[in-house]
Each structure stands twice: as structure tokens, then as C-alpha cells.
Amino acid sequence: MFISPMLLQTAPGPFSQNAFIYEPKIDGHRLIYDQPDASHVHLYTRHNNECTRQYPEINGSTSALFPHDITLDGEIACVDPVTGAVDIEAVTSRLNTKRVDKIRRLMERLPVTYVVFDILRYKGKDLRNRPLMERKAILASLALPNAHFGVIPYVEGMGEALFAQMQARAMEGVVAKRKNSLYETGRRSAAWQKIINWTYAEVYITGYRKQEFGWLAAVPDPSGRLRPAGVIKYGTSTIHRQAFRGMARQLIKSEDKEFVYLEPQMRARVRMRNWTKSGMLRSPVFTGFIV
Structure with missing residues (x-):
């Protein structure tokens, strides 16, 4: 089942508040991972376009799945093997490729990582009305199916310091999230803000x-x-x-x-x-x- 993702407002600049956590902003495309049972997966872009077939690394066709139902929110990323930088053009190439033979070739040349930052449903329970830090704790407790899954790191209260690190690494920026925020489906909220490294x-x-x-x-x-x-x-x-x-x-x-x-x-x-x-x-x- 598709869940319309929570969206971010744009902050005027970096800030540091103890009420927020701060995550690196990944330069990829938003992906909702929906696994209704132990044997099926559906992958969706933020606009409800299904893209399950484009990502065999995480859709279960070439790897294990979670042993239970789960819905995750995150970002699909490709990392340049030479520079180590996140490559948005490679992600776009993967998303736009539909032919099975081309997808197989791109898996070797441009493998993807699903960087997870939220959990929306777990073992039959809707978690969207639980505070962010409670959802983060559940997410941290999971055993991930394979090396193509990762969980985004975060820091508490040190948004300006993290933003300076993102600038030094020429990364996209920082996402600030209020610790007690609920998951507001399909709308922009000041509880989640993006600070872009322009x-x-x-x-x-x-x-x-x-x-x-x-x-x-x-x-x-x-x-x-x-x-x-x-x-x-x-x-x-x-x-x-x-x-x-x-x-x-x-x-x-x-x-x-x-x-x-x-x-x-x-x-x-x-x-x-x-x-x-x-x-x-x-x-x-x-x-x-x-x-």
C-alpha cells in the first residue's frame, strides 16, 4: 500500500536546537518500501509511481526480505565508485530504466543503496502517530535484509556543525526533524525542514x-x-x-x-x-x- 510521504519545509539557513535531530540530506530520490507480508514488496516514488522492478537489490528478487510486514520511508542513492560521492544522475538512470536486461547490467555498474530514515508500519501496527524518536528506536532495532539497505545516521542539537561537514564534503545539505514529530502524511511541515548546501x-x-x-x-x-x-x-x-x-x-x-x-x-x-x-x-x- 502506498503512503504519501511527509514533506519538508525549507529553512532559511542552518540552525541548532536541542528539540531537533539532524540528518545528512541524501541526493537521491524518495522511496516508500512497502512489504505487506514475508514474500512481497512494492516500491513507490513520492508521487505514487511504482518502481519495484527497477531495484532488484531491494525488491526481494535477488535477496532476502524482512520476515514480517513493514513499511519504510527513505532515499534511493547511488555512490560513485571512484569519488565516493552520491551520484544523482546514476539514480535517475536507474529509475528510468525499465528493460530487465538493462536493469541487470546497471545493477553491477550502478548498484543502489536504500537509505532508510523512518518506519511507518511494523508487524501490523501503524506507527505514524508515534513520536519520531520512538520510530527511530524501532528502526534501529531491525536486522536489515542485505548490504543494499542502510539506516541514516543523525546527531542531536548540532545542526550547524553537521551542515559545515556537509559543505566540506560537497553534499546536498541537512534535514532537521523535531524529536517529538508525528508522521504527517502527504504534507509539508515545519517539524521537518531541509537546509540546502547551495x-x-x-x-x-x-x-x-x-x-x-x-x-x-x-x-x-x-x-x-x-x-x-x-x-x-x-x-x-x-x-x-x-x-x-x-x-x-x-x-x-x-x-x-x-x-x-x-x-x-x-x-x-x-x-x-x-x-x-x-x-x-x-x-x-x-x-x-x-x-
Whole structure:
């Protein structure tokens, strides 16, 4: 049975309070693990898309299961074997692969780990109305089926120190959770907050979409020439868009069915999750023009 996961609010910055625990934020995709009995497993993304077949490492087809019914909440992650970093692009590749033969090959090249951070149901009992630390204690007592399962570590009251460690390791950030929080299915709650370790970049705006909003971003390559780096879709206010339109009229150089292209005279600062392997901005958010 799918359970819509509890979602996180965004905190303005790192903080430390004794009423909270703090976990490393894993850069993967959310996964609800539902095992209704000792022989069946169903895996779901946060949007209720079943992805059981994509992950033989944890779906029971190539490994043992828990000896009882259980529902878990966690994150699917892939670790780069060379750098040891969590690789979100590898996770995306695993999630999008449906053919059995390709899945088998990817299991060897891009194995996944299910990083568990909560337990929602156990031995026929719904645990969502129990305090977080009680659920954590039950989770810690479990024997995990195989090496592809792990339980997320946490610290109490030291959010800023953990965030500094995540910055030093170039990890995604920190999740703060109130110790007495209940599991609020399918909604965002201030009881769970994410603090993102943003990366910042300066880009040139080289065009815009004609239909759906988006500014084309470019950055210099090693030779100094501009190369495409993605589309900025978030973070702009009405004032920013008005200012952009006023400047863009004077910079148009060409267009096609989808885009209007501009002389690269406007620059902007963006924040993002990280750079992709192909050198693109990942989820860029506009923070201001550079003048």
C-alpha cells in the first residue's frame, strides 16, 4: 500500500536546537518500501509511481526480505565508485530504466543503496502517530535484509556543525526533524525542514523561451567562448521580469519557433544544487542581476 510521504519545509539557513535531530540530506530520490507480508514488496516514488522492478537489490528478487510486514520511508542513492560521492544522475538512470536486461547490467555498474530514515508500519501496527524518536528506536532495532539497505545516521542539537561537514564534503545539505514529530502524511511541515548546501554561479543570459517562462543561461568554456548551461525558471519576481523585458528588446539578434536569442550582455547570479556531469546547472534559481 502506498503512503504519501511527509514533506519538508525549507529553512532559511542552518540552525541548532536541542528539540531537533539532524540528518545528512541524501541526493537521491524518495522511496516508500512497502512489504505487506514475508514474500512481497512494492516500491513507490513520492508521487505514487511504482518502481519495484527497477531495484532488484531491494525488491526481494535477488535477496532476502524482512520476515514480517513493514513499511519504510527513505532515499534511493547511488555512490560513485571512484569519488565516493552520491551520484544523482546514476539514480535517475536507474529509475528510468525499465528493460530487465538493462536493469541487470546497471545493477553491477550502478548498484543502489536504500537509505532508510523512518518506519511507518511494523508487524501490523501503524506507527505514524508515534513520536519520531520512538520510530527511530524501532528502526534501529531491525536486522536489515542485505548490504543494499542502510539506516541514516543523525546527531542531536548540532545542526550547524553537521551542515559545515556537509559543505566540506560537497553534499546536498541537512534535514532537521523535531524529536517529538508525528508522521504527517502527504504534507509539508515545519517539524521537518531541509537546509540546502547551495552552489552559486554567475551566468550570461543569452535568450528566453517564447511560451513557458525560462531564460537561457550560458557560461564561458575554457577557451572563453560561451556555451549553453541550462534554463533559469525559478526565483524571478515581477520586477525582475519587467526589467529583463526592457533590456531584452535592445539585445535581440535572432529567433526560432521556441526561443528568442540575445546578445550576451546581461549577467545574473544563480544558486543551484550542483553542476551536472555534462556541465549544466542543476535546478538553477535566479538570485539577482549583475550590474
